[in-house]
Amino acid sequence: MATVFVLANQKGGVGKTTSTYNLGVALADIGQRVLLLDLDPQGGLTYCAGFEPEDLGKTIYHCLVRNTNPREVIVSNEYGVHLLPANIDLSIAEFQLINAPARERRVTRIINELRDDYDFILIDSQPSLGLLTMNALAAADQVIIPVSCEYLSVRGTRALLKLVAKVKGQLNSRLTVAGILPTMFDSRTLHGREILKLLETEFADLHLYPHTVARSIRFAESAAQRIPVFETKIQVPGALAYRELARDLVKNK
Ligand SMILES: Nc1ncnc2c1ncn2[C@@H]1O[C@H](COP(=O)(O)OP(=O)(O)OP(=O)(O)O)[C@@H](O)[C@H]1O
Numbered sequence: 001m002a003t004v005f006v007l008a009n010q011k012g013g014v015g016k017t018t019s020t021y022n023l024g025v026a027l028a029d030i031g032q033r034v035l036l037l038d039l040d041p042q043g044g045l046t047y048c049a050g051f052e053p054e055d056l057g058k059t060i061y062h063c064l065v066r067n068t069n070p071r072e073v074i075v076s077n078e079y080g081v082h083l084l085p086a087n088i089d090l091s092i093a094e095f096q097l098i099n100a101p102a103r104e105r106r107v108t109r110i111i112n113e114l115r116d117d118y119d120f121i122l123i124d125s126q127p128s129l130g131l132l133t134m135n136a137l138a139a140a141d142q143v144i145i146p147v148s149c150e151y152l153s154v155r156g157t158r159a160l161l162k163l164v165a166k167v168k169g170q171l172n173s174r175l176t177v178a179g180i181l182p183t184m185f186d187s188r189t190l191h192g193r194e195i196l197k198l199l200e201t202e203f204a205d206l207h208l209y210p211h212t213v214a215r216s217i218r219f220a221e222s223a224a225q226r227i228p229v230f231e232t233k234i235q236v237p238g239a240l241a242y243r244e245l246a247r248d249l250v251k252n253k
Pocket residue numbers: 011012013014015016017018019040044125126127183184185213214215216217219220221223238
């Protein structure tokens with residue numbers, strides 16, 4: 001049965017989508033059955049995985065709002081991951097669900113149907129703490145918090161932790177924070193090194209993953225080419241962090 005992780009941080013551009021995709025591919029590479037769930041109307045994960053979000057007939061929106069069977073919507077790519085895709089339609093789901101019964105549990109319902117088919121389900125969430133993120137937290141077992149190594153990113157993390165505590169109290173008592181994943185780390189800058197230290201002290205009660213993802217332009221390049229970062233010709237040191245994290249997740253399953 002799948003363990004469900006959500007990659008969340010309401011701060012934009014901290015590496016949620018990049019981490020979801022590359023971690024997913026790294027898990028698939030070591031033999032895990034992986035489903036990625038795009039819960040961001042920007043459809044970035046869907047794009048990275050090789051699909052044109054606006055060309056898709058059915059997306060997670062249909063599962064959430066129209067009760068479409070998720071198996072009719074799941075697509076897969078050559079890198080071994082399955083994907084429940086999203087596009088801009090998802091942005092209206094939040095309004096359409098506002099009066100729906102159990103509106104915070106729509107994603108849970110979808111995941112419960114699929115849980116037995118996978119070892120890992122990774123949810124990419126949007127940079128907000130709205131209903132969709134709440135749904136993701138209600139459905140997940142664990143949260144991975146990507147934090148880019150800059151001060152504003154650290155500052156935003158507290159608000160997410162408050163929402164996690166709220167969801168844990170009201171909707172999902174199983175929910176735990178798996179860890180904080182430092183991303184876009186530049187060891188040459190003093191600021192980057194200071195932020196790593198700050199993460200250790202600010203979140204001493206949480207697990208700080210030792211697999212720091214180094215900054216590299218290869219992440220943006222590989223996303224544009226729609227290939228996992230492991231497929232770039234030159235080995236990317238930051239990519240190794242995702243391989244190590246994948247091994248950790250399997251070991252601790
Ligand atoms: N380790 C890294 N080094 C350098 N650039 C990176 C790294 N990881 C991700 N990026 C780039 O940073 C940008 C933002 O990353 P990404 O889209 O994964 O963040 P996000 O948190 O999902 O953003 P949003 O909040 O908008 O959903 C992208 O262009 C991505 O290619």
